[in-house]
Amino acid sequence: MAEDLRTERKGLILAVKDLPTLPKVLDEVARLVERSDSSTDEVAKLIAMDQVLSAKVLKMVNSPIYGFPGRISSIQHALVLLGFNVLRGIIVSTSVFEIMSENMVGLWEHSLGVALASSTVARAAGLRDPEEYSVAGLLHDLGKVVATVQLPELKGEIEQAVRTRDLTYIEAEKEVLGFGHDRINAWLADHWKLPPNIKEGLSYHHKPHLAQLYPDMACAVHIGDFMARVFEYGFGGDDNAPYLRPEALKRLKLKPADVEGILDHLGEQFLEISDLSFA
Amino acid sequence: MTTDTDTDASAAGYGFTRTQVVTLLTPDAEFAALMQGLWPTSVMQVTHFTRGRRAIETLFNDPPDLLIVDGELSDMPGLDVVSLVKSENVYRQLPVIYVISQQELESGRDWLAAEIDDFLARPLRPAEVRARVLLTLARASRSFDANPLTRLPGNTSIIHRIQELIDRREDFALVYADLDHFKSFNDKYGFSRGDEVLMMTARVIVNTIRSLPGIRSFVGHVGGDDFVFIVPPEVAEDACQRLVATFDNIVPSFYDPEDRERGDIQSTDREGHLRTFPLMAISLAVVFNRDGSLKHYGEASQIAMSLKKKAKENPKSCYVLDQRRGGSPQHTPGLPG
Known part of the structure; x- marks a missing residue:
């Protein structure tokens, strides 16, 4: 692909000003922050279910104006540092998708599923701060959302390629856009000064064996993505058989028995959130 | 400067904790009278100098809360007085209002280099002078001892x-x-x-x-x-x-x-x-x-x-x-x- 076209598209993607979300969580968060007795924990729990709100909160708290760029990877910490005033500002300025497609709703559910699965994997692997793995899992497909908002005409082309030519979503992206959402994630993470471990999870979840700095993060999100697809919780953009890189299991020292334990645990968790809907 | 409880109380009515001291450098007697008539002296104590040079030593010995400098001083350019004050770290925080003519405003000047905090353009209307002076003082008191890193009060x-x-x-x-x-x-x-x-x-x-x-x-x-x-x-x-x-x-x-x-x-x-x-x-x-x-x-x-x-x-x-x-x-x- 021509280098200047790629540069132009990257510029368009990073120029995203108005990132909409789905109305349901937004309404609920708005209601919660207006109440004087809501706790930060309550609000954080809710925001941690919505990839766009979570991304906005982390982008803001890691912006240089607050003075500690790239340090905060927890939604709860972000909310404490931003405070309810700033959070209210984010909430009132967030718009919702004018047309809420079924695929979008599916993607939101998928992201929540991967968040849940990634932290479960991290816990099973004995990693510290499993909530951070949850955040990376939640945001792992953010590039898809931003591309949809900034390059809407190409979104249709990608979906068509997935439907008619039996491509995975990321293969179709590479063909239509010239790059995948993993690359978009890396650009966004740099541009928004997200912490390096989150960036690694976002940009290497399709190729965890190549992650250099925080391979545990990339592997946990990779396995989390796989698990959410196995349980068919939400819709990640294509119906192709999910793949699992054995290197990821090896890196996290997860044995078949551990994987079984994770699957059992996740089965229960997905059942628990099965009535939850973004539509 | 002495303050008794009465003057403090009347300054407090304007949101000040004590009488504000203003030094005014202008050859314009009418402007000086206008300034002195805007507030009771218990709120704003205006010291008027018609020339620049004489005022400088007083300024340095006993800096006021606000300095108003007329661009049309007879003995030296008004901006020289401003840069004298602003180039010393101990006086820098003293806010300065610069008074200019309509022509000078139209012709444009290098506002970024001037290190002034606000300006007044002739003709001077009492309501505007009053608002500019109060705003400049309020702004200065907000930022004067804020911690440079966190911006919290110092x-x-x-x-x-x-x-x-x-x-x-x-x-x-x-x-x-x-x-x-x-x-x-x-x-x-x-x-x-x-x-x-x-x-x-x-x-x-x-x-x-x-x-x-x-x-x-x-x-x-x-x-x-x-x-x-x-x-x-x-x-x-x-x-x-x-x-x-x-x-x-x-x-x-x-x-x-x-x-x-x-x-x-x-x-x-x-x-x-x-x-x-x-x-x-x-x-x-x-x-x-x-x-x-x-x-x-x-x-x-x-x-x-x-x-x-x-x-x-x-x-x-x-x-x-x-x-x-x-x-x-x-x-x-x-x-x-």
Whole structure:
């Protein structure tokens, strides 16, 4: 692909000003922050279910104006540092998708599923701060959302390629856009000064064996993505058989028995959130 | 300058804590009369000089709260007076309003180079002069002692606020906060990483205090890793508990992954020996003013310093409440367990 076209598209993607979300969580968060007795924990729990709100909160708290760029990877910490005033500002300025497609709703559910699965994997692997793995899992497909908002005409082309030519979503992206959402994630993470471990999870979840700095993060999100697809919780953009890189299991020292334990645990968790809907 | 209670009271009606002193440099007698007629002298005391040179020594010896300089001085360019004042660090914070003609405004000037804080263009209308003067003074008082890093009010504002509460015999809890092992963190990671922690600490204090519903509070930054905040006595302990928990939760994010994993850092101590230091913790010393028990700001800070020593004996985040009436200070661990 021509280098200047790629540069132009990257510029368009990073120029995203108005990132909409789905109305349901937004309404609920708005209601919660207006109440004087809501706790930060309550609000954080809710925001941690919505990839766009979570991304906005982390982008803001890691912006240089607050003075500690790239340090905060927890939604709860972000909310404490931003405070309810700033959070209210984010909430009132967030718009919702004018047309809420079924695929979008599916993607939101998928992201929540991967968040849940990634932290479960991290816990099973004995990693510290499993909530951070949850955040990376939640945001792992953010590039898809931003591309949809900034390059809407190409979104249709990608979906068509997935439907008619039996491509995975990321293969179709590479063909239509010239790059995948993993690359978009890396650009966004740099541009928004997200912490390096989150960036690694976002940009290497399709190729965890190549992650250099925080391979545990990339592997946990990779396995989390796989698990959410196995349980068919939400819709990640294509119906192709999910793949699992054995290197990821090896890196996290997860044995078949551990994987079984994770699957059992996740089965229960997905059942628990099965009535939850973004539509 | 002398101030008695009456003048203070009338200045307070304008939102000032004392009479404001304005130095006006202009050959324009009409403008001087206008300025002197806008406020009672108990609110705004205007000293008028018709020439620039004569005023400079007075300005330097006894800087006013506001300097108004006419561009059309007979003996020297008005901007020279401005740059004389603004080039000295001790006078820089003195706000300057520059008065220019309509033609000068139209012809444009290098506003960025001039180092003035506001301007007035002729013809001078009383309502506009009044608004500009008040706004400039308000702006200067907002920014004058703010900490350059966190923008929180600094020492002068802190002392002023505490003394004001003492004088009004209001009950309050004054909390001194500082960080344990901040120096070793700075030594190992450098000043800019240290500044990140101070910014985080400021934000945690401000938002923790704000999350207590419906109270009046104040947060100030003494400097370095020393902060203070003032809350009603009945919520002080709750505020301290929340603060300790939040700080301990967030601070590991400011270390490199290896140190965070290990839970300590290697850094050189004051004698130059390599030593292991724990992660930073926050120490809080709480002084209460109840039924006018404190008479002076100095008393509060003295009690706080002795409590702080007590708090520092605990290497973990913790708070110590002043229990002067009940005997020795109460030492409280930060978190249960």
